[in-house]
Amino acid sequence: MKRLRTVPARLFSVLLLVVVALCVVAAFRFVNFESAATLLLFDSFFVLLMFELKGTLNRKLGVLAAGNLVGLFWNLIFCSIAMDGGRFFGETFNGLFAIFRPFLNFLWVITFWSLSLSAFPKPERAQAEAKN
């Protein structure tokens, strides 16, 4: 990981961390506990695994913040669908939604995780293989 030498770069890092924290708090406050837990799980895995890859700290934090924003809005939309669907379709919808919600919730995690890999530089070995 390249060191962040300049003050603006450090400040930007702090800003991105604040975005991540705000997303988790907003998910807990305005959506539900499950959404906040999903974001926390995503953040933990991302920090432990993705931060081991090459790339600047700000790039990693930027992708992490973007992931949290996507997750927050995804959960907000699904929460709205659940409320409206429950009112409109009744108990059947609620039952089905209870089953599939965790799976649907993880769709954004898996997709974002895969896409975020393209934001980081490829390892030298992969580049060499691609050239050959």
Next chain:
Amino acid sequence: MILEVAETVFALATASMVVYLIRHFVFTFTVLRRAKNTTKAASAEHVAFEPTVAILIPARDEENVIGRLLQRMVELTYPKDKLQVTVVNDGSSDNTGRIADEYAKQYAFIKVLHRDRRDGGKGKAAAMNAGLRQSIGEIVLCFDADYCPQREIVEKLVEGFADPTVGAVQGRVVVLNEPQNTVTRLVALERIGGYRVDQEARDTLSLTPQFGGTVGGFRRSLLERLGGWDESTLAEDTDLTFRTRLAGYKIRYVGGAECYEEAVDNWKAYRKQRYRWALGHMQCCLRHSWKVIKSKRLKMKEKVDGLLLLHVYFMPIVALVSFLIGVPLVVFKLSEFVGALWFSVPVSLYSFVGNFAPFF
């Protein structure tokens, strides 16, 4: 009473999936850390070790690919006076034997063992044992006929045997026809996950990398002591992996020793191959689980990883059970406990999708 039983079964099934999730995480984290550290560290020192090597190539109706592999054998950079290649023509009904004979006439280090239709065709393990009896060489390597190894693969594989406690080595399989279709891309993903994550992590953590039946080899003395390949099991490679480890020998994974393969390219062949692997793996599970638990040679972490590896093909059944029990309990809100745990099912399911791969 029924509710309590259902809750317990669901909890156990979910817990076992979470264990595999944790294992995946540990393996991935280990490999990422290792990759980071090896880029900083100097390259590993080269060990000058050149034992005599026997390469076994079991082949049955492989006329389309056997020539390519034998040509590659000719191009190997390992000293030919220390190399013997034995093609086991296992009752082929096509031109496999004739092509191999042509190479044997041209190159003294290539031998062909013809097994007629009566003796041959009894499986890969039987062909390997026949080849083992006919070949000479301190180290016995094996390649499938449809594979194409690197020219310097023998040097890379035998280097591990410089350590007398190493009984077997395993190289890496790379899918050559990855862009062909969805099946080949899926197989390539399995191979990458299996070799570059699991096998590498096992090697780094001093666990037991799995011998995959090809692109690897054994010390002849060990093979003879173990009685060669077991002809009664469908997964003779997994069986030999555990017999080697239980005999007190290490297995090393050499990621740099690459061999290229044409992966299966249709769902029917894919399903057939995986079914055979799963069945063989379950046989090994029943045969070796208790021995792994009892073994005094294995450390606790090796026992845990070994048991997880042996039971891996039971996990789809476990996942199905957890799903079938969980759905009615969640829909009809019969159990708050299962409702709370339901969240963990997709996490675990996602993590253990890779368990369908042979090395996960």
